[in-house]
Structure formats: C-alpha cells, structure tokens
Amino acid sequence: MALDEIKIGGLGASRRRVEDNRFIRGKGNYIDDIVLPGMLHMEILRSPVAHARIKSIDVSKAYDIPGVRLVLTGEMMAARNLAWMPTLSYDTQAVLATDKVRFQGQEVAAVIADDPYIAKDACEAIVVEYEQLPAIVNPMQAMAADSVVIRDDKENQPGNKVFDWEIGDKAATDKAFADADVISKMELHYPRSHPSPMETCGSIADFDRATGKLTVYMTSQAPHIVRAAVAMVAELPEHMIRIVSPDLGGGFGNKVPIYPGYVVSILASILTERPVKWIEDKTGNLISTGFGRDVYLQGELALRKDGKMLGMRMKTISDHGAFYADAQPSKFKIGLMHSTFACYDIPAAHLESVGYYTNKAPGGVAYRCSFRVTEAMFFQERMVHAAANDLGMDQAEFRRMNLVKDDMFPYRTAFGFLTDSGQYGKCLDIGMKAIGYSTYKAEQAEARKRGKLLGIGISTMTEPLGAGNSREYDILGIKMFDSAELRVHMTGKAILRTGAMNQGQGHQTTWAQIVAHELGIPADDVTVEEGDTDTAPFGMGTYASRSTPVAGAAVAMVSRKIRAKARKIAAHLLEVSEEDIEWELGRFYVRSNKERGVTIQDCALAAYSNMPDGMEPGLENNAYYDPPNLTWPFAAYFVKVEVDAETGVWDVLKVVAVDDCGVRINPMVVEGQIMGGLTEAYAMASMQYQTYDSEGNCIGANYMDYLLPTAWETPGFELHEVVTPCPHHPIGAKGVGECATVAGPAAFVNAVIDAVGHTGVRNIDMPMMPNRVYEALTTGKDISGMPPVKMGD
Amino acid sequence: MTSLYDEVQAAPAPGVVTRRVTIKVNGDDRTVDVEPRLLLAHLLRQGLKMTGTHSGCDSSNCGACVILFDGRPIKSCTMLAVQADGHSLETVEGLASASELHPIQEGFKEEHGLHCGFCTPGMMLAAKALLDKNNDPTEDEIRWALSGNLCRCTGYQNIVKSVLWAAKKMRAESN
Numbered sequence: 029m030a031l032d033e034i035k036i037g038g039l040g041a042s043r044r045r046v047e048d049n050r051f052i053r054g055k056g057n058y059i060d061d062i063v064l065p066g067m068l069h070m071e072i073l074r075s076p077v078a079h080a081r082i083k084s085i086d087v088s089k090a091y092d093i094p095g096v097r098l099v100l101t102g103e104m105m106a107a108r109n110l111a112w113m114p115t116l117s118y119d120t121q122a123v124l125a126t127d128k129v130r131f132q133g134q135e136v137a138a139v140i141a142d143d144p145y146i147a148k149d150a151c152e153a154i155v156v157e158y159e160q161l162p163a164i165v166n167p168m169q170a171m172a173a174d175s176v177v178i179r180d181d182k183e184n185q186p187g188n189k190v191f192d193w194e195i196g197d198k199a200a201t202d203k204a205f206a207d208a209d210v211i212s213k214m215e216l217h218y219p220r221s222h223p224s225p226m227e228t229c230g231s232i233a234d235f236d237r238a239t240g241k242l243t244v245y246m247t248s249q250a251p252h253i254v255r256a257a258v259a260m261v262a263e264l265p266e267h268m269i270r271i272v273s274p275d276l277g278g279g280f281g282n283k284v285p286i287y288p289g290y291v292v293s294i295l296a297s298i299l300t301e302r303p304v305k306w307i308e309d310k311t312g313n314l315i316s317t318g319f320g321r322d323v324y325l326q327g328e329l330a331l332r333k334d335g336k337m338l339g340m341r342m343k344t345i346s347d348h349g350a351f352y353a354d355a356q357p358s359k360f361k362i363g364l365m366h367s368t369f370a371c372y373d374i375p376a377a378h379l380e381s382v383g384y385y386t387n388k389a390p391g392g393v394a395y396r397c398s399f400r401v402t403e404a405m406f407f408q409e410r411m412v413h414a415a416a417n418d419l420g421m422d423q424a425e426f427r428r429m430n431l432v433k434d435d436m437f438p439y440r441t442a443f444g445f446l447t448d449s450g451q452y453g454k455c456l457d458i459g460m461k462a463i464g465y466s467t468y469k470a471e472q473a474e475a476r477k478r479g480k481l482l483g484i485g486i487s488t489m490t491e492p493l494g495a496g497n498s499r500e501y502d503i504l505g506i507k508m509f510d511s512a513e514l515r516v517h518m519t520g521k522a523i524l525r526t527g528a529m530n531q532g533q534g535h536q537t538t539w540a541q542i543v544a545h546e547l548g549i550p551a552d553d554v555t556v557e558e559g560d561t562d563t564a565p566f567g568m569g570t571y572a573s574r575s576t577p578v579a580g581a582a583v584a585m586v587s588r589k590i591r592a593k594a595r596k597i598a599a600h601l602l603e604v605s606e607e608d609i610e611w612e613l614g615r616f617y618v619r620s621n622k623e624r625g626v627t628i629q630d631c632a633l634a635a636y637s638n639m640p641d642g643m644e645p646g647l648e649n650n651a652y653y654d655p656p657n658l659t660w661p662f663a664a665y666f667v668k669v670e671v672d673a674e675t676g677v678w679d680v681l682k683v684v685a686v687d688d689c690g691v692r693i694n695p696m697v698v699e700g701q702i703m704g705g706l707t708e709a710y711a712m713a714s715m716q717y718q719t720y721d722s723e724g725n726c727i728g729a730n731y732m733d734y735l736l737p738t739a740w741e742t743p744g745f746e747l748h749e750v751v752t753p754c755p756h757h758p759i760g761a762k763g764v765g766e767c768a769t770v771a772g773p774a775a776f777v778n779a780v781i782d783a784v785g786h787t788g789v790r791n792i793d794m795p796m797m798p799n800r801v802y803e804a805l806t807t808g809k810d811i812s813g814m815p816p817v818k819m820g821d
Numbered sequence: 822m823t824s825l826y827d828e829v830q831a832a833p834a835p836g837v838v839t840r841r842v843t844i845k846v847n848g849d850d851r852t853v854d855v856e857p858r859l860l861l862a863h864l865l866r867q868g869l870k871m872t873g874t875h876s877g878c879d880s881s882n883c884g885a886c887v888i889l890f891d892g893r894p895i896k897s898c899t900m901l902a903v904q905a906d907g908h909s910l911e912t913v914e915g916l917a918s919a920s921e922l923h924p925i926q927e928g929f930k931e932e933h934g935l936h937c938g939f940c941t942p943g944m945m946l947a948a949k950a951l952l953d954k955n956n957d958p959t960e961d962e963i964r965w966a967l968s969g970n971l972c973r974c975t976g977y978q979n980i981v982k983s984v985l986w987a988a989k990k991m992r993a994e995s996n
Contacts (some may be wrong), residue, residue, distance in 0.1 A: 044930055050980040051938030052926040054873015054913030058939065061872035094836070145858070224937040226877050226885055226973050277875070277939030278973050310878040532937030532974045698935050703976035731882030731971070740968040 030548075037760060038544040038613070039287035039552030042696035043778035045537040046556075047530075052163075056275045059230040059247050064303040067232065068097055070293055071147035073137040073154050074312065075129035078165070078387040079178070080158035082125060085137060090150040097300055099154070100292060102126035102136070112181075113261050113291055116253070116284070116503055119190075119352035120182070121390060123288040129158070130178055130350035131387050132724050133315030135288040140296045140304055163255035163387040163724030164188065167345045168323065170384035178350060178385045188385045190352045192362040193448070196341075196378035196443055201330075203341025204376040208330035212415035217793045217813050218403045219717035220322035220347070222734065224393040225531075227277020230315035231290045232305045233297035233482075241298075243270045246290055249529050250569025251284045253503065255561045256665040257286055262294065263354020273559035279531035280708075281393040284355040285318050305785050314734055315726045318355070320395025321716065322347040322388075325407040329415045330376075337415075337430045339376040340369050340442070342407060347382045351390035356399040357501040357508065363400030364492050366443040368408045371452060371490040371662065372430045377442035387724045396708055396769040398493050398572040408485040413781065414790060423486050423778075424460055424492070428453060431488065447490055447660045449752045455664040455686040456488060458748050462684040463666040475784030476786070480680075481671040483783025487775035488665075492658040493763035494577025503568065507654065510574070511565035512582035514543065514590055518636040520629030522547075523555045524586075527567010528579035530558055533765060534697045535575065539583050539694050542759060546587030547594075548628050549613020565650055573763035576693065577754075578660040584758035586651035593647060594631035600640035601626050659754045659762040661689040665706070665775040671783040676802025678780050688750040690762035695749075700766045703745050709772020713738050713780075717795045721817040842906035846871070847915030855902045862886045864902040865912060873913035873942045877971070884970030887943035888912050894950040896969070913942035916949070924990040925949055925983070934983030936974030944970050948984045956991045958984070 037043040050056050080326070087099040102124040105111040112120045125136050137154050158283060164170045164178060170188035179185045205211060231246035242264055245583035248254050251271040259266040276283060289306045296304040308317075327342035346364055348354065356363045362381040369377060394400065416426035431452040432439045436669040438448045463484060472482045498507035508764040511527040524539055540554035558564055567579060591611070598616035599606040610619050617625030626634075666684040671677070685702055692698045708716075718728035728734035753760025773794065780796050781789065787808040793799055800811045832931040839854040846869060853868055865874045865888070877885030879898050889911035916923040925945045928934065944967060946994040951958055951966035958966070963984045964977070972980060 045933070047938065048930040048935060051935055051941050052913075052922065052929050052945070054871070054915060054942045056873075056938050058872075058875070060866070060876065063867075063870075145856075224973065226883060226937065226971065276937060278937040280973070310880065310883075534936070696933050700936060700975060700979060703978050704936065704974045705976075707976035708973075730880055731878045732880060736971050736973070738968040738971060739964040739980065742977045744978055745976065746889070 031614040033545065033613055034101060034646065035545050036548065037541055039541060039693055040633065041541060041694065043541060043551060043694055045534050045538055052437040053656050058227055058275050058277050059232065059245060062232055062245055062274060064232060064234055066142050067303040067305050068142060068300060069144040069147050069308040070138055070140045070296055070304050071144065072135050072289055072292070073151040074316065075125065075132060075134040075136050077129065077158055077160055078132045078163040078313060079128070079130060079161040081128050081161065083157040083159050086155040087137065088746055089153040089155065090119045090139055093146060093150045093153060095146040096139060096150045097142070098140040098296060098328065099150070100124060100138045100296060105295065110291065110295060113286065115351055115353040115405055117283065117352045117354045117356065118358065121351035123291050127181060131389050132391060132726055133312065134350070138292045138296065140300060152443060156241060158676045162253050165386055165388060165720045165722060167384040167386065167742035168349050170386050178387060189350050190385055191361040191385035193381045194379060195366045197376055198378045200376040201339045201341050201378040202517035203466070205330040208338055209333035210331040210419060211328055212331060212418040213328040214407070214411045214414050214791070214793065215812070216325045216407060216410055218323045218325060218406055219794055219814055220319050220719065221712055221716055222314050222319050222718055222728065223280035223282035223393065224314065224736065225278025225280055225282055225730040228308040228310060229283060229289065229317060230307040231293045232303055233293040234303040235297040235301065237301050241268050241270065242294065244294060245272045245274055247276055247283050248273045249276070249279045249531055249571050249762065251529060251559055251561050252527060252532060252566050253569060255288055255507070255664065256506065258294070270559045273529050276531035279573055280396045281320065282318050284393055284532065284569070285353055287317060310731065311729050315729045318353065318393030319389055319391040320393055321403060322392060323403045327407060328412055329360050331415060331419060332762045334421055335421050335426050335429050337372055337425050339372045340374055341378045342368060344381045346381065347386050347388065348383050348392065349386055349390040352383065352391040355393050357495055358503060358505070359500060360399065364402045365404045367401050367492045368404035370441045370445055370447055370492065371432060371488060373432050373436065374442055378580060379443070387442050388720055389726070396705065396766045398491055398495065398766060401491050405489040405491065405770050408489065409771065410777060412497050413778045417785065424456060424465060427486065427488055428456055445492060446657055446754050448657060450490060450660065450662045450688060451750055452488065452662055452751050455662055455688055455750050457584045458682050459664040459666045459686045462746060462748060463668055463682060479673060481667050481673055481783040483671065483696060483779040483781070485667045485775045485778030485782055487771045487778065488663070489771040490660045490662045491767055491770050493573040493661060494655050494657055494659040495572055495574055497656060498654045506568070508568050508584050508650050509654040510567040510588045511650060512566045512579060513650040514586045516590060516632045518633050520549060520632040521553045522549055523557065524583065525557045525564045526583060527565050528558055528570045528575045531570060533570065533575060533701070534694070538693045538697055539580070542580060542583045543587050545759065546584055547591055555581045576761045577757060577763045578653055578655055580761060581655060581758050582651045582653035582667055585653055586649050589649040590647060594628055596643065597631040597634045597639060599628050601630060601634055604778050611718065621731065656756045659690065661687065661755060661764060661767055663687050663760040663767040663771045665768070665771055666773040667779040669779040669783055671780060671801060676798035676800070676805060678796065678801060683745045684744050684748065685745060685768060686748040686750060687706065687764060687767060688752050690754045690757065691751060691760035693761060698792060699747050702747055702768050705766060705768025706745050706772050707742050708769045710742060710776060712773045713776035713794055713796055715795050715797065717814070719814045719817060727817055839902050842903055844905045847911055857901065857903050859902045860898060861900040861902045861905055862897040865897060871912055871914050875939055875942060877939070879906040882971070884947065887946045887970060889946055889950060892950070892953065894947045913945060916945060920943065924987040925952065927990065928983040928987035932979050932982040932986050934975065934980045940970060940972045944972065944980055948956040948987065952984070952988055952991055956988050956995065958988060985988050
C-alpha cells in the first residue's frame with residue numbers, strides 16, 4: 029500500500045514547523061546568542077555627517093579606557109590593503125573611511141574591547157576632525173553639472189553617474205506611440221525603504237592561528253558568496269574559511285550584502301587572536317545597511333481607443349547612495365525592472381535606466397523582491413490604473429482585456445522574458461467576487477452621497493522568480509544555480525543539506541516535505557541543515573524568492589537520484605530485473621505482483637548491509653540545479669478603503685489576495701508568507717519610508733522615526749488560492765515569498781486614489797500619510813515626492 | 822570582575838563600581854553584582870545566559886525584549902538591572918514546564934504565529950500578560966495588547982489566532 033502523503037508530511041501538508049520547537053522555548057541560536065571562549069566585543073564609530081574630508085583621527089584617548097584591546101582605523105586597514113572591498117555589483121565600498129566619509133553612518137573606526145559597554149565608551153573617546161562638503165541627497169542634485177563629485181576615489185568617474193542602461197526595442201516602441209489613439213502618462217517616486225528585519229546584522233570572527241582556519245558566524249542570507257568574497261578580498265585560502273549563518277531574525281534582502289563590520293571583525297580577530305563579536309545596533313542597521321527602492325519612475329502607455337495596449341516606455345532614475353552596492357545579477361544594472369508589464373500582452377516596450385551616487389547609505393538591495401521588480405510592478409499597476417481612468421474604462425475590465433490569456437503560453441514578453449503558465453483571468457474573477465466588485469460602483473456612489481469616500485484598488489502581476497538559468501544570471505560571475513545533498517542512513521532516516529539559507533521561511537520543515545513526496549520517507553525522519561559552508565553544498569543563498577524555485581528543485585532532483593539507486597537495490601532484494609519494478613509512495617513492488625515489495629527503508633538498510641554485487645555502498649547523493657527558466661507566479665490583490673474626508677485618514681475595510689504560486693509545498697507556510705508580504709505592502713503604502721534632510725541627515729534612523737505597522741494598524745487578510753503548476757519545475761512550484769510585497773503597494777495606493785479620484789487627483793506618492801491625502805483632497809492636486817523635512821531655524 | 826556582571830563569587834576589578842542585586846527570575850533567586858548602568862536585557866542575556874529575551878531596537882519600540890516584571894509586561898532593553906532588585910521576572914525560559922509547553926507556546930506553533938522567531942518571546946509574554954487578566958479576549962483586545970511588539974514576518978493575523986487558540990485552551994483547562 030502506498031503511503032498517505034499528507035500523513036507523512038509530504039506535498040500539500042500544512043505540517044507544523046520543526047524550527048518552532050526551539051523558537052517558542054527561547055532556544056533559537058541567533059548571532060548574538062553565540063558566545064565563544066575568550067571572545068572580545070567590537071563597536072563601530074560612524075560618521076555623524078554625510079559628506080566630509082577626514083582631516084585627522086585621534087584614537088589615543090580610547091586606549092586610555094581599561095579593557096580596550098585594539099582600535100582600528102581606515103589607515104590601518106589600508107596598510108593591509110583592506111580599506112576598500114568590492115560590492116556585489118562590481119563597485120568598491122569603503123570598509124573604514126580613509127579619505128572622505130560619503131554618507132551619514134559610514135564606518136570610520138572600530139574599537140575592540142573586553143565588553144560591549146567598554147567598546148561603546150571608547151568609540152566616544154575617539155576624536156575625528158571633519159571638513160564638511162556639500163551633501164548630495166537626490167539624483168537631481170547628483171546629475172547637476174556643477175555637482176560635487178562624491179566618488180573622487182575612482183578614476184574616470186563621470187560625475188556622479190553610476191550607470192546608464194537600456195533594454196527593449198526603441199524603434200518599435202516609438203512606432204506604437206506614433207500609432208496610438210491615446211497616450212497615458214505617469215510619474216512616480218518609490219521612496220527609500222529599509223527592510224529592517226527585527227534582528228540587526230552581526231558577526232563573530234574566530235581566527236585560529238594554530239590551524240590557520242577562519243570561522244565567521246554571521247548574519248548572511250548567502251554564506252557561500254561570503255566565503256568566496258572573503259577568499260578573494262582577504263586572500264585567505266577558501267578551504268580555510270568557514271562561514272556559518274546561524275538562525276537569522278529576518279532578512280528580507282538586508283542580509284545579502286557583505287558589510288564593513290564583518291570585514292573589520294575578521295581583521296580584528298586575526299590581529300588579537302581572539303574571537304571578536306560585532307553586533308550592530310538598530311540605528312547602525314537603519315542608516316548604513318542595504319535599503320530598497322529610492323527610484324523615480326516615469327513612463328507612458330500607448331493605447332488604442334478600445335483599450336488595447338500597444339506599447340510602453342519607461343525611464344527610471346535611481347539613487348544608489350555612496351556606493352553601488354546593489355545585490356543583483358550582473359547583467360542587469362537595475363535588476364529585473366524590465367519585467368514590468370510581463371503579465372500584459374503588449375507588443376513593444378522600451379526601458380531606460382540611469383543610476384546616481386548620492387551621499388546616502390549604499391544599496392539598494394532586493395528588499396523582499398526579485399531584484400527591483402517591486403518598483404517595476406508598482407509602476408505597472410499605477411500606470412494601468414491611470415490609463416483605465418484616462419480611457420474611461422473599468423479597472424478590472426481594462427486589465428482583463430490586456431492580460432495574457434491562458435492559451436497564449438508560453439508567452440514572450442516585449443522585453444524578452446518567457447512566461448510559461450497561468451490563469452490570470454480566473455484569479456481576477458475570484459478576487460472580484462470576494463471583494464464584491466459587481467455591486468461596488470453603486471455602493472461607492474451611494475456612500476459619496478453620505479460624505480463617505482470608498483475606494484477599491486486592484487493590482488495584478490506576474491513576477492520573475494528563481495534566478496536563474498546560468499545563461500543569463502550570475503553574481504560576480506558565479507552562476508545562480510543551487511544545490512542539495514541528501515544522505516539516507518541505514519535505518520531509513522536522512523539528513524538533507526542545501527545551499528539556500530532560511531531566515532524565517534521554514535526550510536527545515538518544507539524541504540523535508542519535498543523529500544517525503546519524492547521518497548516516501550516521513551518528513552519527521554529528515555533533518556535539514558543549511559548555512560554552514562563547511563558542510564552545506566555550494567549555493568547562492570536565499571533571496572529573490574529563489575529558494576523553492578532553485579534549491580527546492582535541487583531537493584527534488586537529489587531525491588530522485590536516491591530513488592534511482594534504491595530501485596536497483598529493490599530489484600536485487602526482490603530478485604527481479606529493474607524493468608519489472610514499479611514505484612508507489614514509499615515502496616517498490618513487482619509489477620506482476622503488487623503484494624511483493626520493499627520499502628524505501630528496506631532499500632536504505634540494504635545499501636549498507638546487502639547491496640548487489642559491484643554496487644558502491646551507501647545511499648547518498650547531491651544535485652546542482654540550473655533552472656531552465658525563471659518561474660512566474662501570478663497574483664491579484666484587491667483592497668477596499670474608506671477615506672475620511674475631514675482628516676485624510678484611510679481605513680482598510682478589506683484585503684483580498686488571490687495567489688497562484690503553482691504547487692504549494694506547505695499551504696500554511698505559503699499563506700504565512702503572503703500575509704507577511706501584504707503587511708509590508710501596507711507598511712510602504714501608509715507609513716514606512718526613509719528620507720534625508722538637505723544636509724544628508726537620515727530621517728528614519730530609529731523606530732521612533734521609521735514607522736512600522738503594529739498589530740493594531742495592520743488589516744486582516746482574506747486569502748484565495750489558484751494552482752497552475754510550473755511546467756519546468758520538478759514539483760510544479762513557483763515561489764511565493766515576495767509576491768505580496770511586490771504587487772501589494774499598488775493595490776493600496778490605487779484604492780485611495782479611487783476614493784479621492786473625483787477631485788481630479790491622479791497620484792499621491794507613498795507614503796500616503798493622512799496629511800498628504802488631506803492635502804490632495806482639499807487642493808485637488810497630486811502629491812509627489814518625499815514628505816518634506818522641516819529644517820531647524 | 823572586569824566585566825559588567827558576574828555571579829557573586831568574583832571580585833570586582835579595581836575602580837569598577839558595582840551593586841549587588843537579588844532578582845527572582847522564573848522562580849529562582851539570582852544574586853549578582855552589576856554595574857549600575859547595566860541594562861536588564863543584557864543582564865538576562867549575557868549575565869544569566871538566558872538568551873531567549875532578545876534585543877531588537879534598544880529604544881523600547883520593538884518589544885523583542887518584553888518580559889514580565891511582577892506580572893506586568895515591560896521592555897527590558899530600557900530598564901536598568903538595578904531597578905529589578907527585589908522584583909520578580911518571568912522570561913520565555915519560564916513559560917514551559919519540564920514536561921509541557923504553555924498553551925501560548927502551543928498556540929504559536931499550531932497557528933503558525935512565527936516565522937523567523939525573533940519577536941516571538943516578547944510576543945508570547947505580552948500575550949501572557951493579557952491572558953492572565955482576561956482569558957477570553959476579543960481580536961481587538963489582542964491586537965491592542967500586542968501593539969507594543971513589532972513583527973516583520975507574519976503580518977500579525979496568525980499571531981492573533983495563536984493567542985485566541987491559547988485562550989481557548991486556557992479556558993478549557995481552568996474549567
């Protein structure tokens with residue numbers, strides 16, 4: 029008898045999470061929980077100003093404090109050729125500043141002491157003399173001809189421009205616009221936002237002089253990339269470097285880059301010959317580490333008067349801060365921005381992107397998105413909303429007319445992506461029904477008579493996940509495959525290791541479910557390990573929703589290799605030829621006699637005790653998975669709001685999410701991911717942003733200024749499911765961790781714009797704080813750009 | 822003693838001013854010498870090696886450090902260890918007995934009330950403070966009681982469900 033897949037915790041089981049057992053007892057093992065014998069503590073002194081020449085640094089008073097072991101400055105790093113390090117985007121970033129500081133919060137010096145309090149005291153005793161320079165705080169200032177050059181450390185640096193990039197067919201797009209009946213335009217600003225995981229970054233470097241081995245515990249979503257980078261930068265042999273990512277208290281892209289603190293802690297450990305712990309404080313995390321967004325988005329749609337989209341063009345102007353520290357595939361300067369409009373049938377498109385340096389924190393990272401697709405889809409869905417209004421068409425029907433139809437797959441987008449599956453119209457229908465769309469217009473009109481402003485916003489999108497195939501996707505030249513290694517012990521229990529890195533997604537639980545599905549070994553019998561580069565196979569880590577599409581596929585593939593060997597063992601045990609063997613979940617049997625069979629556990633035991641002549645003993649293997657294509661989940665989000673005309677406060681009445689992420693490994697975990705993503709979408713739409721004053725002071729440097737929604741503000745969510753399996757993924761999964769963060773914000777903004785649209789307001793840039801909504805309502809004018817910062821007298 | 826906290830056997834280093842405090846933690850009296858500036862969260866984590874209480878923001882905004890102080894939820898990152906002298910604390914390590922989980926812990930697992938787990942100890946203790954007073958709260962009462970605790974992963978809906986699950990079990994147990 030085949031096993032019941034749900035009972036053994038296979039695909040589709042809402043299996044309770046294995047990792048919860050330690051977290052609910054307070055027994056997680058986060059970076060700051062790790063204590064090594066003889067460990068010293070490091071604190072970083074950061075620049076208080078955004079742009080300045082360093083005239084002098086005097087560390088002598090820091091050494092006067094008992095318990096201070098070492099003070100490191102940029103000069104000392106430079107003497108070891110470590111003052112600068114490469115970023116993941118072929119730029120350089122200062123580790124400790126030597127010549128200038130280029131953003132507020134930049135790392136200037138580090139103190140290593142017996143105790144974290146002493147290290148903090150000593151940082152305050154360091155005297156740095158700065159000669160301030162004008163601060164550049166947005167791309168418009170950066171591109172001005174007379175602008176001060178921020179990156180004067182680089183030869184041949186053209187002003188403050190980072191890159192100039194384009195993609196698409198310009199001539200075909202120009203023609204589409206020439207032929208258009210209607211041209212609809214949109215200009216937006218996607219404000220800077222910080223992923224802000226609850227846990228900050230940190231590391232413990234432990235260099236063992238006797239063996240020459242460097243072990244670094246660190247908060248990394250991609251420990252193998254770190255190992256490769258440390259090998260190259262610090263010129264240490266790769267086999268003598270061990271990177272260990274312990275439990276991560278969230279990541280959301282913030283823990284992908286390699287930060288100066290990690291590098292300084294490594295040198296500090298080498299010099300002191302003691303383990304050195306660095307734990308960033310919240311302000312350090314908010315003002316110096318990878319942010320997301322901060323892009324100006326402009327574009328237009330060429331339309332036929334019946335509503336058919338003919339062409340799209342878009343220009344982005346992005347702010348990368350002081351160092352181009354984006355974490356993204358190297359061929360694409362502005363990530364996968366060109367996935368915009370991928371769910372719509374649109375014949376011609378063109379994108380131009382320009383990036384600038386500013387005196388702000390370096391980045392940007394893929395904050396809970398697959399490399400800039402959040403900005404791409406935000407522009408798309410705000411543009412679609414405006415175009416429908418310009419045409420006088422219904423929001424849903426305009427989308428339905430232009431969405432790629434089920435029978436058009438595989439579909440080549442105007443920018444060259446190949447989307448392969450989906451039921452976009454079905455998702456739209458389910459969402460419309462759930463939100464009450466058919467009666468909504470009458471409800472809205474009736475409510476207006478009573479002075480109530482109701483609005484519904486829609487956002488539909490397909491997102492490119494699972495970067496990616498080796499032809500197109502690499503980081504620093506390393507192809508973006510992923511890996512899994514599976515070892516089945518003789519009693520049929522197993523250990524699985526992957527190159528991904530969990531940070532809350534529940535890999536320990538869900539990877540075991542894939543093994544259960546493929547081999548019939550109960551998920552409870554499979555241990556999952558990740559994050560230790562000495563034991564895990566090389567992988568590119570977890571970000572961009574790539575775990576399930578790439579590492580998850582590797583787990584399925586390695587399981588199949590194990591099954592193939594077990595089949596040979598089964599034939600041997602059953603004394604029949606391999607061709608006469610059939611498989612059902614957990615068991616091989618003889619085709620002619622189903623009663624005669626052996627379980628996968630029988631085969632495991634035989635692999636160690638009774639293998640066929642000539643067979644290599646043991647039952648283990650690995651798989652490196654190079655995906656043939658990206659995966660394309662689809663989402664349709666509906667938000668209903670009520671805006672208070674007297675205050676501009678908007679309340680969320682209902683949120684409906686329809687997600688088609690292909691086959692769901694663990695529905696409970698999938699829904700958890702969607703709700704988390706929707707909350708970040710709500711956060712960005714309503715309150716969560718970082719800005720800078722004209723001197724480059726970061727506004728949003730702590731949780732009193734950087735607002736995050738609590739349980740009180742956050743709305744409830746109604747979730748719906750559609751399953752269109754991915755045609756090329758071994759178990760049909762598409763990835764889901766980021767869809768709601770990507771497509772969600774436009775649904776909230778579209779809802780508020782729908783509610784206030786009668787005043788002629790076409791756009792309110794995020795964050796849609798009540799005063800901005802109120803101003804739009806009372807003036808009938810658009811609200812653009814960041815909320816202004818009031819400067820002191 | 823060269824550091825900020827030590828069990829009483831160690832002598833303080835010359836020049837380090839300390840104060841001896843006795844704090845009841847999860848039912849056990851702990852007597853330690855601390856520097857007056859030591860934060861309570863740091864005493865728990867580094868001095869008493871109870872790392873379930875997390876330091877998130879250091880500014881009483883995020884709630885990862887919430888513990889119960891004489892039964893009331895407080896943010897231990899902005900309270901000095903010396904202020905706890907003579908008081909009774911409850912941390913996540915005290916929630917479960919040797920053999921069984923507290924219903925709140927079970928609820929968080931059953932209803933998928935956590936992803937990365939970093940906010941979870943603080944969330945559970947804030948929930949305990951609520952349920953100890955009111956074992957039949959409404960969803961709004963739960964959301965309000967947890968509004969001093971941030972979570973970046975879950976979107977809160979499952980946390981609310983977790984607390985409702987626990988409340989139901991606690992009511993059943995008290996009947």
